[in-house]
Amino acid sequence: MTHTHDITRRNFIVGTAAAGAGLTLGFYAPLGGTAPLAAEQAHEVNAWVVVKPDDTVVIRIARSEMGQGTLTGLAQLVAEELECDWSKVTTEYPTPGQNLARGRVWGSFFTTGSRGIRGSHEYVRQGGAAARQLLIEAAAIRWKAEPAECQTAASVITHVPTGRTTTYGAVAGEAADLAAPFDVALKDPKDWKIAGKPLPRLDTADKVTGKQVYGTDINLPGMLNAAIKACPVFGGTLKNYDEAKVSRMPGVRKIVPVGDDAVAVVADTWWRAQKALDALPVTWDFGPNAKASSTDSAQTLRQGLEAKDAYIGNRAGDIDAALANAATRVEADYAYPHQAHATMEPMNATALWTKNKCEVWCPTQSGEAALAATARAAGLPRSRCDVYKLHLGGGFGRRGAFHDFVEQAVTIAKELPGTPVKLIWSREEDMTHDHYHPLTQARLVGALDENGDLTGLRVRISGQSIIASVMPGRMSSGADMFVFQCLAKGGDHAISYDIPNLLFDHAMHNPHVPPGFWRGVNANQNVVYMECFIDELAHAAGKDPLAFRRKLLSKNPKSLAVLDAVAERAGWDKPAQAGVGRGLAVCKAYGSYVAACAEVSLKDTRDLKIHRIVAATDPGVAVNPRQIEMQMEGSFVYGLSALLYGECTVKEGRIEQQNFDSYEVMRLAEMPQVETIVMPSGGFWGGVGEPTIAVAAPAVLNAIFAASGKRFRQVPLKNAGLRPT
Template sequence: MRARPMNASRREFLKTSAMAGGGLIVAFTLPGASRLAQGAGKEARMSAYLRIAPNSEITVVCGLSEMGQGVHTAIPMLVAEELDADWSRVRVEQAGVDQAFANPIFGMQATGGSTSVRGHWEPMRKAGATARAMLVAAAAETWKADAAECRTERGMVIHKSGKKLSYGQLAEKAAKLTPPKDVKLKDPKQFNLLGKSGTKRLDTVAKSTGRAKFGLDVYLPGMLTAVIAYPPVPGGKAASVNDAKAKAVPGVRQVVQIPSGVAVLADGYWAAKLGRDALEIQWDHGANASLSSEGISKMLSAGAAAGGAVGRNEGDAKAATPAKTIQAEYEAPYLSHSCMEPLNCTAWVKKDGVEIWAGTQSQGPAQGILSQVAGVQPGQVKVNTMYLGGGFGRRFAPDPVIGATVLSKITGKPVKLVYSREDDTRGYFYRPASVTKMTGGLDANGVATLFTANVASPSIMEGSHFMKLPPDGVDEFGVEGIRDCPYDIPNLHIEYSRQEPGNLQVWFWRSVGHSQNSFFLESFIDEMAHAAGKDPFEFRRSLLGKQPRYKGALELAAEKADWGKPLPAGVHRGIAVVFSFGSWCAEVAEVSVVSDGTPRVHRVVAAVDCGMTVNPDIVKRQIESAIVFGLTAALYGKITFKDGRVEQSNFHDYRMLRMNEMPKVEVHIVPSTEAPGGIGEPGTPPIAPAVANAMFAATGKRIRKLPLLG
């Protein structure tokens, strides 16, 4: 997802859909954290973000969703650093939905686009510094001393005379003071926690004992579990339904037809699933009955050939006369997010409002949407954010939240809507497919003089329903990662052709447009390097003279991977570098290819420049995680259509990378004093081209269509 300030239409959407009732601070305690709260006594509320108990336990209230990226540790670290808290006494609590927790980059409460640390780096440090100033003032007042004579350390205010008071002792008094307007933040050189290795995640214990509560773990009294029979062809609908056999299944309570399909509600998942299996439905398949992947490829290819809206134009690509020209067409398929936790939501529509329990990335938008679905005020929608069993953008979409709320409204009961794995895989909201035609030109010395790309793909902006294509007609997600080609090439021309095969619902997928466009660009630059007879690392480097941070990441990855030095027989290297979500990431993949063409990735060396870090251990894990996510898709990922139906259904035919295929991964962080960049996504884009480039080095065969295994 994007990380730039929103355009006007997006703000307008938020105004109408995401505004919360003023002052409604509802908190939902996460398991594992509640243990600490017991016996803590009455806590003092320093702000919406921070409470301090008499025993000095500190609760940081976090509005962002924890989906594995570590935000429930990073946000408390930001607060604790400026508060000079004793880290061992810090716990985290999930906030409810409130404008106080709006993501400063989105303007609404939502988690995505690798924005959490970028958006909260200052606000959360300020929250900590403000509370610290109030605690110091309270101590100074108690001692009738000057605040300037006091310092803070590990949860204590210490007077120059040696007198000490703990934050717990001071909190009640401090919370009554008026918060100072301007507080001074630490110079990064003074940081004790931020940027230092060794701070453990706050959710590890709950997640190592089975105590962490995810959306699927919610049980309410009188709750029904629902599964939905969805139309097998996108855009289809049920023409006739015979539910007699379904209703005869023990435990099945109700069968209802809703816009998205036919829902079976039962006492528990298994009865609901058996009930759905017993439904007899005649489907009207609608306009997509003959949709096929071959047809989709042809449509996209024709779009790329025809060209479209101009996204970038430098020099004069038409007039350029390179000594050598190469052309290629690349293709990437639709992809499912396939979070480990199948999609779900529990909703309870009551007279006075709606309450939902969900692992969602978008509390703010959900509040607005559900107020419309249930016919209540936004302030009457309460969102309990559970742990997310993976998000990757998919949990930004409102479909499970809407479905559960509709079913609770119809039945009057709490309803847990569960997607089976098959429903999840076939539930659309896919990473868009794309075909891109590129042209590269080299002068007689092998210097790049021309680059053009015609991208054809569906529009995520339009598909999102909260953005519109801008007036220039270029979908920013359709071209990101290729329009921003960093290489110093004088004649450069990028076009975007919007194509909507089957009007399929497309969506944000970890690293969004970069996920396919970086494969296109970084593979094609490799083709240009080989056409020029140059080393792919040196060729890139020579074109990055004006891009020091690209160059820095590229050089560090190459150095740490021993680029240019011998490898064991049969092992070859490929390299790629990408800027996305505020960070620069280069990766070198070491790959061997067996006789049938199957690659084996032995090692990946990554270098990331993400500015200053909060928790470098989590940064490294996120880059590794993003590599696995990208590598899985690069090797295996494809959603294909035949006769209007998605051909994949579960992990046997939508494959995941497994332990026995896992490469060694090394992540190196470029030392930096720049503002933080994003970290959840930037590791994903470089891996597909790095592996494809290594496969070319191994075999001389260029793979231009993902997945690499065909």
């Protein structure tokens, strides 16, 4: 049991330490109480490393595991510096309450923006290195020897001059009493033995037996279950409901309004709660957005393509002159819809509220934001609340910035003091109350000179700003610079191409549908716009799309390298088989360089076959190449689901798609062959979970054009009658 707030290094006790054991961890540990007795003593060597007498090493993981493999990667980084026995490594989540109480010793819990590893690699490695130094020091004190004379390997400490040995487990208690070293040296990645290797994940075993406990699986003594329905129109409110109609249905305990826009039924089981909720007559005030529709939003965004006022995101040279002097001018409009995250595990949280404290069990990409949401809804200071994280059944950005489900669960639990309440959203609730992929359109105008070289590019983005809605404090003078992902002058999302004259700007129009961070975020639409239009320009110039791009990448060797890698593997220099077209896409996103080459054919103008995808990524440092391959493979499912099917439309102010029958996603039969090339060039740390999604759709769209001569400029393709075969 780890949940005590007054943890001292000496008496820190660990009970269950299996990954994802948040369930067991939180149960009987009263906030601020003493450490409960555990079966065996374990010692916290430092915040990151706990060692048991049998040399089991428990590595603390602050970021969340939602499938992306960060848990294993971070453990590898700590274990590498610690030089422990990898076969005896387990992991656990510290709680955000503990982090608060200990001065944020674990840093940020945020697991968004592909930053799990790239945002914490340095301090977690330092944590492992410092723990190793403490363990060596403890052994040296025992031996009355010099620490510098000791070596470590696989949790064994050897005093080289005498050949004496001991283990981490034997000296951990003494190490825990020593003062932390001021400074530790980190290994050069070329010397890594645990990190950098394609090791199996630490969290697989329980995921194949059904033992893995997700938020929806929590079962606490005396727990009740809640089902919820919020006003189907965003911005509407709850008027009233007829409680008498359902209060005598089996298992029903309580019906509670939640905030000003939702109502929940609490029952002994979730099924009974949902059944009663379905039968509950509810009247809503649909509010000012009751007539809103996708058609209206599209119309407004189209006006934005020509609006005078816009925020400038990137500018170089003189775009007006370049366009005026162009030998050939190319222009095209593109559009990208709202899309739902549709995590397989619907939103859920379990809350236990009393006057003095509030505890929450939930899947979250940000324990700290979940804690803040808990405190807010509980009406208690954060120091009297805590959140026990569970592995997520999918995150994709839905569970990072938004903890609406946590606030709801706490609000409901507040009506039942001392009784834990588990809130699960139905799939319909989940799909119609998401924070959706932002809605945008783009107009691109390019200038080619008489040699067919690109001399100028104008990109107008019209549409929604996530930051304006979610983090208004991060706006810069009214502008959302995050809108320009993959179009920026520099940084993690710099434009890949060297174009002498350019102007990229954003006419902001925010429809009432709440936007959110959706795996890949603005890179998704921006790379469709940019990479498909570059393809259009190449064809207008009569040039090979690879050669056209290569010339524009001459000052960007890393992007060039990933592009060349996919072209070479795909056999770009040889013709594709008859009827098959190849398409390329390249970008820098989340600090990594990625490219893809797709091979597709289109039959009878509707049957789309994606034969093969070759994808390359240069994330700088590759902590676990196998996990990177898995993220790249999965990125094509997420990204191509979006391209083929992904669209949430609005009618009468509400989202029309309610479940997987109307919000289709890619299934196994449609999965193309994906070949991955992981090519870390070293020297920087890029993200992995999101970048590749951005190249999935444009590579396929460009391949469709190569195969059929048809240029599709609107996502999803189902609206153009295309179906994968």
